[in-house]
Amino acid sequence: MAVQTIASATGIDLGPAAALSCRECGHRVPLGPVFACEECFGPLEVAYDLPAGSPQELKDKIAAGPQSIWRYAPLLPVPADVAAKPNLNPGFTRLIQADRLAADLGVDAGNLYVKDDSGNPTHSFKDRVVAIALEAARAFGFTTLSCSSTGNLAGAVGAAAARAGLRSCVFIPYDLEQGKVIMAAVYGGDVVGIEGTYDDVNRFCSELIGDPIGEGWGFTNVNLRPYYAEGSKTLAYEICEQLGWQLPDNLIIPVASGSQLTKIDKGLKELIKLGLVEDKPYKIFGAQAEGCSPVSSAYKDGHDVVRPVRPDTIAKSLAIGNPADGPYVLDITRRTGGAVEDVNDEQVVDAIKQLARTEGVFAETAGGVTFGVLKKLVEDGRISPSETTVAINTGDGLKTLDAVAPTTGPTATIRPNLDSFREAGLA
Amino acid sequence: MSVNVRIPTILRTYTGGQAEVTAEGGTLADVLADLEKNHTGIGARVLDDQGKLRRFVNVYVNDDDVRFASGLETPTPDGAGVSIIPAVAGGC
Numbered sequence: 001m002a003v004q005t006i007a008s009a010t011g012i013d014l015g016p017a018a019a020l021s022c023r024e025c026g027h028r029v030p031l032g033p034v035f036a037c038e039e040c041f042g043p044l045e046v047a048y049d050l051p052a053g054s055p056q057e058l059k060d061k062i063a064a065g066p067q068s069i070w071r072y073a074p075l076l077p078v079p080a081d082v083a084a085k086p087n088l089n090p091g092f093t094r095l096i097q098a099d100r101l102a103a104d105l106g107v108d109a110g111n112l113y114v115k116d117d118s119g120n121p122t123h124s125f126k127d128r129v130v131a132i133a134l135e136a137a138r139a140f141g142f143t144t145l146s147c148s149s150t151g152n153l154a155g156a157v158g159a160a161a162a163r164a165g166l167r168s169c170v171f172i173p174y175d176l177e178q179g180k181v182i183m184a185a186v187y188g189g190d191v192v193g194i195e196g197t198y199d200d201v202n203r204f205c206s207e208l209i210g211d212p213i214g215e216g217w218g219f220t221n222v223n224l225r226p227y228y229a230e231g232s233k234t235l236a237y238e239i240c241e242q243l244g245w246q247l248p249d250n251l252i253i254p255v256a257s258g259s260q261l262t263k264i265d266k267g268l269k270e271l272i273k274l275g276l277v278e279d280k281p282y283k284i285f286g287a288q289a290e291g292c293s294p295v296s297s298a299y300k301d302g303h304d305v306v307r308p309v310r311p312d313t314i315a316k317s318l319a320i321g322n323p324a325d326g327p328y329v330l331d332i333t334r335r336t337g338g339a340v341e342d343v344n345d346e347q348v349v350d351a352i353k354q355l356a357r358t359e360g361v362f363a364e365t366a367g368g369v370t371f372g373v374l375k376k377l378v379e380d381g382r383i384s385p386s387e388t389t390v391a392i393n394t395g396d397g398l399k400t401l402d403a404v405a406p407t408t409g410p411t412a413t414i415r416p417n418l419d420s421f422r423e424a425g426l427a
Numbered sequence: 428m429s430v431n432v433r434i435p436t437i438l439r440t441y442t443g444g445q446a447e448v449t450a451e452g453g454t455l456a457d458v459l460a461d462l463e464k465n466h467t468g469i470g471a472r473v474l475d476d477q478g479k480l481r482r483f484v485n486v487y488v489n490d491d492d493v494r495f496a497s498g499l500e501t502p503t504p505d506g507a508g509v510s511i512i513p514a515v516a517g518g519c
Binding site: 042 | 433434435436437440446472473481482483484485487490492494495510512513514
């Protein structure tokens with residue numbers, strides 16, 4: 001096939017990845033560290049030669065694979081022996097049947113699930129995408145792994161680079177939560193705070209890539225972005241496999257750039273095409289924080305373009321005012337009959353506490369946004385209690401303690417005797 | 428009025444490999460028209476068929492995203508820096 005010829009001509013082994021294809025105009029280029037279409041600036045994404053064989057054979061192969069995203073290696077832009085290379089082996093996180101949260105929200109028992117990605121090695125879903133970007137960085141011979149980050153990605157890049165023996169240098173807004181800054185720095189790479197918002201950091205990184213200083217640098221979410229973004233497909237694969245190879249009726253996904261939501265939809269469509277799940281309608285809902293809700297605003301206003309905003313929210317990992325994949329989020333949520341909704345900071349904190357109180361899952365603020373939006377959608381009837389719903393917690397609450405600290409703490413401090421305990425009203 | 432325009436890697440085929448070029452014009456629209464005059468083909472990469480900025484292109488005049496200013500009518504004072512940057516993503 002012509003596509004295979006393009007891939008093999010480059011000598012790059014990224015498994016079933018055949019070429020890069022522009023999502024806007026379809027222009028194809030060989031696999032390489034490029035992210036924007038030279039014809040129209042549209043985002044490039046990986047095109048595949050997906051595996052042949054029966055659905056059952058593929059399911060058996062996946063089931064026999066490692067307990068990580070690498071069980072899906074035949075569907076990812078990675079070499080076949082990826083699991084044997086030094087990486088963080090992320091993924092295959094818990095899918096929790098959330099009956100107590102369901103009861104709190106008024107959803108039927110057995111119908112609500114939490115996909116808890118705080119269980120990844122650096123406690124966010126970013127380990128998935130970075131693991132894929134790392135393989136691309138190795139394939140292209142990069143020696144420095146880098147990124148622009150709202151925090152979680154910086155930690156994931158630092159850890160992955162440390163494990164792989166690469167240098168790392170990550171760029172973050174200067175005012176991130178302390179937990180995320182320390183987590184990014186502890187792995188020994190360089191962490192650079194930029195005086196500005198995430199969008200300013202992104203702009204800086206884009207300019208760095210075009211400069212000789214950036215020679216040999218693999219920016220996971222810039223020049224390696226076509227590969228990196230594919231990592232989010234593994235959330236779709238895992239959710240369906242953990243549901244017994246079934247599509248859920250509804251998915252609630254946080255939206256910052258919109259990449260994760262877009263790629264989960266791509267993953268679901270691949271599973272349908274391969275016959276791994278039965279084709280049936282599903283709805284995808286996007287969740288944003290009110291203080292940074294350009295996609296939600298565009299959805300509600302009926303627009304198909306997203307007007308950038310300046311972010312002001314406690315959900316800093318979602319604080320991207322100029323979301324690159326925003327138009328695709330609008331397309332997908334409208335196509336599937338879902339929606340994009342937003343919640344304010346108070347609702348975010350309430351949702352974090354509700355999830356912790358009912359299911360023992362401590363979500364970061366992005367998770368609070370997702371579960372706050374879930375509550376809203378159930379309350380106004382857009383999610384039916386009798387349908388299967390999966391909401392994604394993308395990161396660990398320990399990274400955003402500031403959000404809950406003002407309203408969460410010890411019930412009492414007492415002297416070490418029983419009288420004191422009784423006096424506190426706790427006996 | 429003369430401004431400095433930073434050219435992204437994917438457009439450098441139009442500028443003979445140069446990462447930065449100068450252009451004339453009092454507004455972004457004028458600057459882009461001048462760029463097209465001297466580097467034929469570059470305009471159609473940045474603007475769509477209706478003459479609007481393509482949706483995956485971000486343009487900054489000095490440090491300001493022109494979408495927060497006046498778009499193509501954003502003034503470009505003498506000596507200003509204009510950056511053309513493909514949209515990229517992070518976060519979820």
